[in-house]
Amino acid sequence: MEKWTFDVKGMHCASCAANVEKAVKKLEGASEVYVNFAANRLALDADPAKLTQQQVIDTVRAAGFEASLPESAGSEPVKINFDVKGMHCASCAANIEKTVGKLDGASDVYVNFAANRLTLRMIPEKLTSRQVIDAVREAGYEASVAEAKQSAANEEEEASEAKRELFRFVTAVVFAALLFYTAMHGMLHLPFFPISDKARALLEIVLLIPVVWAGFRFYTSGFRSLFRGAPNMDSLIACGTAAAAAYSFYLCAQGEFKHLYFDTAGMIVALIMLGKFLEGRSRRRASGAIRELLELAPETAVLVTPQGDRVVPAAEIQPGDRLRVKPGERIPVDGVVEEGETSMDESMLSGESMPVEKAPGSEVTGASVNKNGSIVMKATRVGSDTVLARIVQLVQDAQGSRPPIARLADRISGWFVWAVLGISAVTFLAWLLAGAGFPAALSFALAVMVIACPCALGLATPIALIVGIGQGAKSGILIKSGAALETAGRISTVVFDKTGTLTVGKPAVTEVRVIPGAGFDADRMLAAAASAEAGSEHPLAQAIVTAAREKKLESWKAEQFTARPGFGLSCRLGGAEWLFGNARLMRAVGLEPEVPELKLSGAGSVVYAARNKKLIGVIGIGDRLKPGAADAVARLKSLGIRSAMLTGDNNAVAQAIAAELKLDEFRAELLPGDKAKALREFQAAANGGAVAMVGDGINDAPALAQADVGIAIGSGTAIAMEAADVVLMNSDLAEVPAAIRLSRATMRIIRENLFWAFFYNAIGIPLAAGVFYALFDGPILNPVFGALAMAASSVSVVLNALRLRGFRP
Missing domain, CATH: 3.30.70.100 (Alpha-Beta Plaits)
Structure with missing residues (x-):
């Protein structure tokens, strides 16, 4: 479905809008029709396979109004x-x-x-x-x-087709084996009932018929494509086996019943079907990520109504519906918890197996598993708007994209079959003119046609792309395109945003220092500060209160509390007069805060404490590093990748974080627009390598778009995720090096596949044509073994790609 909008003229009241809506709703392929009378705008969801924009315009005109595409909308692809x-x-x-x-x-x-x-x-x-x-x-x-999700009818049709293919494959193999035994029993000295050469030839024809029936699509597809001037691999099989069978019939007509090629034609068809059968099974395994994602969504849900609970199809859920989810059940759609508490297994999204606690007000995601508590939730996003549906669509789009490395192989595939047919014809004529005789010339030409494999070239890149991107999706790493995956494979520098990416993005107490001999230890001073700040909603105050609560420190009762805006506060605690605030407050009461004993290392903000007009200590408050940030940077270094940080924070804070993480470089005190400029500088210094930007905020979007590869973490904003090339559904920074390793592994498989495909055809075709035999008295390739080699080549490419299924972040 597509979103279409039209400008509508001639509406004078809400009834006009209703008439337009009514007329357009009757069109096949139109749904979610809405006319905004105030904006003179018609919007609808349209199925382009059933409806055109001109049909909508004509329908509106028939209703007495004028409609047109918004300016420039029609020219936007x-x-x-x-x-x-x-x-x-x-x-x-x-x-x-x-x-x-x-x-x-x-x-x-x-x-x-x-x-x-x-x-x-x-x-x-x-x-x-x-x-x-x-x-x-x-x-x-x-x-x-x-469509993102196949219907049950389509799934049944695919299952039925798979059964039919299996039956045809078994038929071809069984009768081809009998045909081979009939033709070759004498040469192999195998037992056989007495029979004349003519009767044996007739039996071979009879046994060939089921094989041809089983592989009949080779002939229908192959000859049809050939006659259209666009031959494919089936054309090679059809031409080769038909030529072998036709020559055999010619010999029989001449009364020659020995040295026939019926068994060759049958074995070629059977072996090619064997290869296609194995290839098909492997390809279904390769594309299993989409099916596994689709199967996560439950088919039904429990709708909570005033009349009681009732089971409804999940497809009928509307935003605002209240749903009951029991322990062990999957969440049917995205929503918000209204009643109950539980924990959720969200590993299908993030790859993180640790359960996430949920309470009223918490967001829940469709397809995640309710672990241990019954809840009532309100649906907020349904259908194609759910996170799962968007992930499926993203993965499908990415798997269907073309990476730059595939262009050469795709161009070659376009003329490959014509080239093989030409080489086969030249081979036949060359050996015929060389005096080898018609049977030998035919054998060489047939071997050329059946050994050449455009499938290996065509599968080399997309099958690895499907497995790699699918495996990433299962691990919470969403790569949006083949081009992004290829670029990520050559990343040499990773640039991190600081706040919300490397750090938690929330103020926290990072350090507490007291002056030696002040009579207070750090915990007692922190407890006093928390007692004084208990009623404040200021972020720094909340950080102090949280730190004291985490340490389970004793709380005191604050009296004579006085707030001093822009400075801090004063109060009485335990009979003593306390001041908590910034350096200006300390100086205002005659105290000098800048003392060596209270020097902090890189705190973003400081809160000084004074008791009875005597400086006691200082509390440093800053942004804490995310767990795993240091490990992620270390893993990048082990991959030979430089790491850098961009932040709008002050230089001292940035330097402290960079030192703790052992970053190679950092830029501080940057405005949002400066980050994209800094990215361009990193790119200029990359010496051909790619530069990645990791961020999560709105102000990171320009830098994410500027980077060669933009990486957004899953906890980030929708804008950042839209601008990024790679989305990490889990906020764990360890996924950054994991995404790069996955990209490198996928690109390595693609290069191996392309090398094998080119090497196979470069060696196999001359071998089949008898070039090595003519020049070096080398081996001669039997067409049957050529067919076996062809089947093995495409299967080996798929199996090589399936190695990516063993990838672990």
Whole structure:
């Protein structure tokens, strides 16, 4: 679904708006229709596969009003995803890309063969989803607008198709084995019933028929694509096996019943189906992250009504509904706790297994698990607005994106099959002219067609991308695109924001010092300060009270309390006169606060304490480091990555934090606009490496956007998360080096896959063509073994990518 808005003219009252709403609601593909009479604006959710913007405009005109797209809205491209069926190799994906890329209004077209996903940007004024679907159908495939969650009917259809594929695969293998035994029993000296050569040839034909039936889609897809001028891998299989079978039929017609190729054709089909079967199973394992995320959402919920509780489908929940969630159940949608207390397992979002305590007023996230208490919650975000739905959409978009490293392989896949057909034809003619004879020339040409594997090239990048991004999502690391993942793999410098990122972002007592011989220890002075500040709502006062409470210090009763705005306060505690405040307050009563014994190391604020006009000590208040901050910086160093910090705080505080964390560099006293400028300076000094920015606040958004890779922590604002390339759902900074390790591991797998795919084809095709035999008297490749090698090549690429499933943060 897409959000569409229109400007409407001619409305004079609320009834006019109601008439427009009523007319548009009747359109198929229109929902959530709303007309704002005051703003003269029509808004709706539209299914582009069923509805065009022009249809909406015409409907409004028929109702007696005028509608138009907001100025420049029609020229703004929107991103849309389609599920594609019928692709069998990377050449299929390249053909669809080429077809859709020719459509007026389409740009950034990318077909991910591994994910069966078409992604493009299109201008709604020039192009509709229906036109894209029709173009894909004309290319010989089926497409539909991608939905985040599959319906039960679709899941049943996929399960039924998988069973049919398994039956066809078993049929092909069984009859191909019998065919091979029939043809080769004499050469292998295996037992067989007495039979003439002619009868044996007839039996081979009979056994070949079920194999051809099982692999019939190779012929329908292959020849159809070939006749359209866009051959794919199926075209190679169809041409090769059809040529082998046709030559065998020709020999039979000539009365020659020996040295037939029926068994070769059958074994090739069976082995290719074996490879496709194993590849399909592995690919389903690779794309399991999305399914696992979708399965987290419960199908039903308990709705609390005045008439009592009742079970309803989760899809029917509306914002504002009150829901009851019992221990052990999953939260159906995002919301807020209204009654009860419990703890939640939110590991599905953050990867953090520790339960999170929830009480009335606490936010809860859909799909998290209620551990030990019954609660009543109010739904706030439902459907596609929930955190889980947004994560699923983000992961799907990322898995369907194209990283820069894939461009070369994708370009090669576009003309790969034509090149193989050409090489096969040249091979046949060359050996025929060399006097090798028709059977030998055919064998070499057939071997070339069946060993060449565009699938290995086409799968090399997207399958690793799917597994890597999916594994990251399961660990709470959301990588928004393939380009971001590739860039993250070459990060050489990580720049942290301070407040809220490296630090907790909340004032806390960091240090307490007393003057030796003052007659008070640190805890007693802190207890006195907390007693005096107990009634204050000032953040510094609350920090002191919290520190005393955590230490379980004795509380005193404060008397004659007097607040001194801008300075501090005075009161009587235990019969003594106390002053708590800044240096100006101390100087106002004739005390000099700047004494060596009270020098603090990097505190953001200080509160001095004086008793009976005598300076006692000082309390340092600052922002505490987050647990794990130092460990995260140390892990970055172990990866060879420099770390730096940007902050608007004063230089002394920044220096103290940088020293404690052992940062390589820091910049202090920066304005929000200065952070993006500092990022540009880091980028200029990176010597080709990438610079990442880690932040969480609104003022970090420009720097996150400026960085080569923007990383937002999950506790941050929506704006920061929108501007970032990587989102860490858990606030644990250890996920920063984990995200980089995941990116590096994924890129390493992609490079290995591409190397294998190029190397395999670079060696396999000349070997099959007999080049090594002609030049060095090397081995000759039987077409059957060529088919086996082809099947193994694509499967090995997928299995190599599946190694990423073992990644742990």
